[in-house]
Amino acid sequence: MKSLMLVSLLALMFGCKQFDGQLNVNSHLVYKKGNSSEVVLAGEYTASVKVKGSDKLVLKLQNDFEKKKMVLDLPKGTILPSGNGDLSFSAEDLNQPFAVNGSVNTAVTYSDVVETTERCALYGSSYCPYAVTSIANNVLYPNYAYHCGPSTRWGERAVKYRTVMTKKGLSLVLVQNEVAKAKFEGSEYSEKKEYLFYGSCR
Numbered sequence: 001m002k003s004l005m006l007v008s009l010l011a012l013m014f015g016c017k018q019f020d021g022q023l024n025v026n027s028h029l030v031y032k033k034g035n036s037s038e039v040v041l042a043g044e045y046t047a048s049v050k051v052k053g054s055d056k057l058v059l060k061l062q063n064d065f066e067k068k069k070m071v072l073d074l075p076k077g078t079i080l081p082s083g084n085g086d087l088s089f090s091a092e093d094l095n096q097p098f099a100v101n102g103s104v105n106t107a108v109t110y111s112d113v114v115e116t117t118e119r120c121a122l123y124g125s126s127y128c129p130y131a132v133t134s135i136a137n138n139v140l141y142p143n144y145a146y147h148c149g150p151s152t153r154w155g156e157r158a159v160k161y162r163t164v165m166t167k168k169g170l171s172l173v174l175v176q177n178e179v180a181k182a183k184f185e186g187s188e189y190s191e192k193k194e195y196l197f198y199g200s201c202r
Helices: 007-014
Strands: 018-025 029-033 036-040 043-052 056-062 067-073 085-089 099-110 114-136 139-176 179-198
Antiparallel strands (some): 056 067, 139 179
């Protein structure tokens, strides 16, 4: 039942996010790739972890000697914590020679409140006369018509906002026969404005 509650939240939380960091392989790690097996040699690697679609965890790693991509098929229904918490996949869940245990941690910080003015748009409608030429008895006559169309002008408004800075950390340990074969540590950082006040546009 635990594994039945995991991919929708995983995709929701990580979606297009990529966690960049390091993978430390303590001893040679064998993993399945299709119908064959491959080996990641012991050593330190620059690595990234990304969720692909809603059912695959992609681990990319490289150093001066090799470059690998490991795709872990997740069980249907997987749930990762949306903020802080632990996660666990057995070797059977992943159809790999190793299990994966880990944790997610999220730190949110806020900047000072900024009070300033920002450009804004005022929308309305206007009646704009334009000339239409008609011909009668070989003489050109201006014939005025009116066209109603949208008009836009730019103004300013007072605002207050702060910047929300979110750093998500992902830690994964690859375990085989109760031995930690490799460990990934990575993070993802994002910023967004959080508006606390909007003045009227003038």
